[in-house]
Amino acid sequence: MLVFNYRELRHHAGEKLTCTYDTGAVVEGTLVECKPAEGEVLVAVMENTEIRDADGMVIEHHGQFSFVPNLQVKLETESIE
Numbered sequence: 001m002l003v004f005n006y007r008e009l010r011h012h013a014g015e016k017l018t019c020t021y022d023t024g025a026v027v028e029g030t031l032v033e034c035k036p037a038e039g040e041v042l043v044a045v046m047e048n049t050e051i052r053d054a055d056g057m058v059i060e061h062h063g064q065f066s067f068v069p070n071l072q073v074k075l076e077t078e079s080i081e
Contacts, residue, residue, distance in 0.1 A: 006040055006041040006069065006070060007039070007040060007041060009031070009034050009041045009044060009069065010034045010041065012031055013031050013032060013033065013034070014030065014031070014032070015030070015031055016028065016029070016030055016031075017029060017030070017031040017044070017046060019069060024053070024054025024055075025051065025052065025053055025054060025059075026050075026051070026052045026056075027046075027049060027050075027051050027065070028049065028050050028052070029046035029047055029048050029049030029050065029062075029065060030046060030047045030048055030049075031044060031045075031046055032045050032047050033045040041069065041070075042068065042070070043068060044066070044067060044068075044069045045064065045065070045066050046062075046064070046065045046067075047063065047064050047065075048063065049061070049062045049063075049064075049065035
């Protein structure tokens with residue numbers, strides 16, 4: 001398992017960031033900010049971001065895109081009534 005020091009992400013602001021997922025999906029854009037300003041990175045903000053499927057087809061394009069770059073460890077669903 002690859003362990004990444006998320007604090008290091010801050011040093012790459014202004015660079016192109018490519019996140020590849022187990023499905024082959026890719027999120028790629030310019031990293032512009034990490035939140036919070038200190039400590040573990042919980043949110044990455046990117047500009048000119050594309051989300052592509054495993055075949056490279058663009059599914060979405062965002063001028064600005066915020067997401068959690070960390071490894072997901074749990075996924076839950078709950079019915080909404």
